[in-house]
Amino acid sequence: TRTADMLSLLPNWPAFSVFMVATLAVGAAPGPGMMFAVARSIGQGRLAGAVSVLGLSLGSFMLCLAAAFGVAAIIGASQIAYDGFRYLGAAYLIYLAVRVLVVGGALPGHDGKPHRDSLGRIFRQAVATNLMNPKSGMFYIAFLPQFTDPERGSVIAQFILLGVIFNVTGNSINLAVAYFFGHIGDWLARHLRVWRLQQWFTASIFMAIAGHLILADRR
Numbered sequence: 308t309r310t311a312d313m314l315s316l317l318p319n320w321p322a323f324s325v326f327m328v329a330t331l332a333v334g335a336a337p338g339p340g341m342m343f344a345v346a347r348s349i350g351q352g353r354l355a356g357a358v359s360v361l362g363l364s365l366g367s368f369m370l371c372l373a374a375a376f377g378v379a380a381i382i383g384a385s386q387i388a389y390d391g392f393r394y395l396g397a398a399y400l401i402y403l404a405v406r407v408l409v410v411g412g413a414l415p416g417h418d419g420k421p422h423r424d425s426l427g428r429i430f431r432q433a434v435a436t437n438l439m440n441p442k443s444g445m446f447y448i449a450f451l452p453q454f455t456d457p458e459r460g461s462v463i464a465q466f467i468l469l470g471v472i473f474n475v476t477g478n479s480i481n482l483a484v485a486y487f488f489g490h491i492g493d494w495l496a497r498h499l500r501v502w503r504l505q506q507w508f509t510a511s512i513f514m515a516i517a518g519h520l521i522l523a524d525r526r
Contacts, residue, residue, distance in 0.1 A: 316465045318454045326454050326469065327476070333446070334477030339516045340367070340443075343436050344485040346512040350407070351423050353489025358426045360485055362433025364478040369438060371470030374447035375463050389445075396439025397517040403432060404513035407506055440520060447473075 317323055340363045348356030374380070381388065424432075437443055447470060455465040 313468060316460055316468050318456065318459075322454055326472075329450070330473050330476045331480075333473075334480040339440050339519060340433075340437055340477075341481050341484055342512050342516055343433060344481050345488045346509045347429055347433075348485040348489040349491050350506075350509045351429070353486050355424075355426065355429050356485030356489045357482060358430050359433040360478050360482045362430040363437050363481060364474055366434040366437025367443060367474045367478070368470070369434075370444045371447055371467060371474065374444055374451070375466040375470065380448055392439065393520045396436070397520040399435060399439055400513045400517035400520070404510040404517070407510045407513065436516075 318326065344356050344359040344363065347359040447466075451466050451469050451473070454469055455462045459465060
């Protein structure tokens with residue numbers, strides 16, 4: 308059956324256990340994706356946080372495909388390409404931070420609520436945020452190949468299957484964290500006097516992620 312065929316692509320239980328422990332550890336560690344989802348949850352509530360996680364998941368899957376077919380390997384082999392990608396990602400996050408302060412801090416509209424980005428815009432920002440973090444792609448290259456074996460079948464199929472498991476596990480954690488912080492966002496929506504403080508907090512998170520990308524190296 309198709310399910311049996313998929314299971315045959317997975318490593319044996321001891322190796323798969325190691326993979327899952329590492330996947331959970333990496334997923335639980337605060338990173339750019341989780342912080343982006345937290346910022347959006349605090350800024351616009353649980354739904355915005357959930358949409359952010361969906362965007363992060365799509366971006367992560369695209370990186371998995373790129374790594375599986377060797378595109379990310381090219382970036383990994385070129386210091387110029389690697390640096391250019393992470394600087395572009397940092398610049399994009401700085402743009403988001405400025406936009407939060409300028410647009411998000413505008414006067415409330417006719418409904419008495421501050422400006423809010425559409426869910427579509429948040430989704431696209433989340434995808435771009437993950438795609439412009441080269442360390443995500445580098446992680447797929449450095450981590451997943453250790454658990455593939457040509458004797459089990461297509462290495463590309465194994466790579467993608469493991470990547471999907473890693474993606475779903477990590478973003479399930481991100482979703483839980485975003486949901487928790489979304490309660491703060493819902494409260495802020497009812498207390499407009501502290502909205503501006505929240506905008507600065509969200510912008511600070513975006514700037515911190517940008518700084519992380521700028522200062523990061525290949526390790």
